[in-house]
Amino acid sequence: MLKMSKLTDYGTLVLAQLAKESKLSSAHKVARATHLGQPTVSKLLKTLAHAGLVISERGAQGGYTLARPAIEISAAEIIDALEGPVAITECSSIKGHCDLQSNCQVATAWQKINFGIRRALSEVSLVDLQTPVELLATPNLKAYLASPTNLKGQQ
Amino acid sequence: MLKMSKLTDYGTLVLAQLAKESKLSSAHKVARATHLGQPTVSKLLKTLAHAGLVISERGAQGGYTLARPAIEISAAEIIDALEGPVAITECSSIKGHCDLQSNCQVATAWQKINFGIRRALSEVSLVDLQTPVELLATPNLKAYLASPTNLKGQQ
DNA sequence: TTCATATAGTACCATTTTAGTTCTATTTAA
DNA sequence: TTAAATAGAACTAAAATGGTACTATATGAA
Numbered sequence: 001m002l003k004m005s006k007l008t009d010y011g012t013l014v015l016a017q018l019a020k021e022s023k024l025s026s027a028h029k030v031a032r033a034t035h036l037g038q039p040t041v042s043k044l045l046k047t048l049a050h051a052g053l054v055i056s057e058r059g060a061q062g063g064y065t066l067a068r069p070a071i072e073i074s075a076a077e078i079i080d081a082l083e084g085p086v087a088i089t090e091c092s093s094i095k096g097h098c099d100l101q102s103n104c105q106v107a108t109a110w111q112k113i114n115f116g117i118r119r120a121l122s123e124v125s126l127v128d129l130q131t132p133v134e135l136l137a138t139p140n141l142k143a144y145l146a147s148p149t150n151l152k153g154q155q
Numbered sequence: 156m157l158k159m160s161k162l163t164d165y166g167t168l169v170l171a172q173l174a175k176e177s178k179l180s181s182a183h184k185v186a187r188a189t190h191l192g193q194p195t196v197s198k199l200l201k202t203l204a205h206a207g208l209v210i211s212e213r214g215a216q217g218g219y220t221l222a223r224p225a226i227e228i229s230a231a232e233i234i235d236a237l238e239g240p241v242a243i244t245e246c247s248s249i250k251g252h253c254d255l256q257s258n259c260q261v262a263t264a265w266q267k268i269n270f271g272i273r274r275a276l277s278e279v280s281l282v283d284l285q286t287p288v289e290l291l292a293t294p295n296l297k298a299y300l301a302s303p304t305n306l307k308g309q310q
Numbered sequence: 311t312t313c314a315t316a317t318a319g320t321a322c323c324a325t326t327t328t329a330g331t332t333c334t335a336t337t338t339a340a
Numbered sequence: 341t342t343a344a345a346t347a348g349a350a351c352t353a354a355a356a357t358g359g360t361a362c363t364a365t366a367t368g369a370a
Contacts, residue, residue, distance in 0.1 A: 004265075005357065012265070026316065039360055046318065059367025060315040075268065110159075110167070113230065113279060117272055124268060160328065181345065194331055201347065214338025215344040 008082040010036055011044045015078065016130050018054060019070040024063030044082070051081030075129060076122035163237040165191055166199045170233065171285050173209060174225040179218030199237070206236030230284060231277035 013034045018025055027045050031038040045064050049056045053073055054064045066073065168189045173180055182200050186193040200219050204211045208228055209219045221228065 007358070009265070028316085037359075040358080042317080043359080049317085056317060057367090058317045058365075060313095061368060062316045062366080064317090110164070110284065113276070117275070120272070121268070129265065162329070183345085192330075195329075197346080198330080204346085211346060212338090213336075213346045215342095216339055217337080217345045219346085 004079060005083060007040075007044060008079055010034075010040065011048060011082045012078055012126075012129060014041055014044050015048065015053065015066070015070075015073065015126055018064060018066050019126060019130065021065070024057055024061070024065050026063040029063070048081055051077070053077060053081055070126040070130070073126040074122045075124040075126075076118055078126070079121065159234060160238060162195075162199060163234055165189075165195065166203060166237045167233055167281075167284060169196055169199050170203065170208065170221070170225075170228065170281055173219060173221050174281060174285065176220070179212055179216070179220050181218040184218070203236055206232075208232060208236055225281040225285070228281040229277045230279040230281075231273055233281070234276065 013036065014030055017030050017033050025033075027042040028038055030036075030045070031041040034041065045054060045056070048054045049064065053067055055067045056062070056064050168191065169185055172185050172188050180188075182197040183193055185191075185200070186196040189196065200209060200211070203209045204219065208222055210222045211217070211219050
């Protein structure tokens with residue numbers, strides 16, 4: 001699976017909808033536009049507000065708006081906000097806190113892969129997510145693993 | 156979280172252990188070497204055998220061995236075997252099968268990202284996972300999204 | 311002032327997924 | 341014949357997920 005939860009998927013829709021509006025949008029309005037349930041949208045927006053990705057205004061005529069321009073909101077931040085930090089294995093988030101640690105030969109590489117994916121996601125913005133793209137080429141993780149000094153050429 | 160399950164993590168340990176042995180190893184032996192529970196290892200090996208990553212031999216003196224050299228077993232295959240196909244969003248695995256499809260502005264990009272991560276994982280082998288690496292550089296997904304024609308230079 | 315609108319926060323529940331175990335059947339070498 | 345070993349299915353407990361409900365609070369406007 002290695003997949004996002006539905007809520008993260010929905011959250012991206014919600015953020016994309018907010019990106020279209022310049023003014024405050026209420027949860028109700030966003031729900032209508034995205035065809036998602038209003039309570040669900042409300043919950044998502046609360047979480048996103050808590051994470052600092054959206055700003056809320058309470059009271060009548062209140063609502064939500066993006067805290068930053070869409071170009072400055074990354075895919076990694078969206079996932080972080082709605083699912084907690086990206087961690088492909090459990091022990092990659094908390095170093096040296098695993099019973100198997102002393103016997104585990106493979107943790108390090110999974111951690112590196114996790115880190116690579118995370119950084120990759122941090123370079124994709126909400127704008128990128130909204131824009132249909134023709135083709136996504138393959139990031140060559142294996143080449144990176146084999147020859148880390150190649151990094152500069154890739155940036 | 157975007158993380159693997161514990162079992163996939165364990166499965167990698169199991170495969171790494173098999174890679175160390177030239178002969179058949181029983182589930183019991185692998186369990187001892189990896190410090191995992193024997194029933195759990197047994198279940199993992201059955202699944203891995205079903206996926207074709209290991210070969211089993213029944214009866215006394217039976218056991219498991221890698222179906223292919225470790226260099227030819229990819230991280231993507233391991234995840235596929237133990238968790239099903241990698242799919243960062245639900246609708247990325249089954250095209251055009253989503254209620255929100257007509258309203259969903261962002262599905263495509265997530266699908267592309269998913270595809271990129273999947274391909275990246277397919278280029279990391281079990282050998283890479285066993286070998287400690289110094290640094291994993293960042294695959295530049297955003298650059299790929301922006302200029303897909305850059306692909307050739309990366310391979 | 312009052313009220314309708316709207317977010318904040320928490321708690322809750324049903325469903326699904328996950329992790330792990332157990333049991334029976336079958337195979338095979340000694 | 342028997343012990344060792346995998347095959348396969350079923351089962352259970354615990355955790356995560358998706359969604360809802362409820363109370364409290366803030367604010368603009370009649």
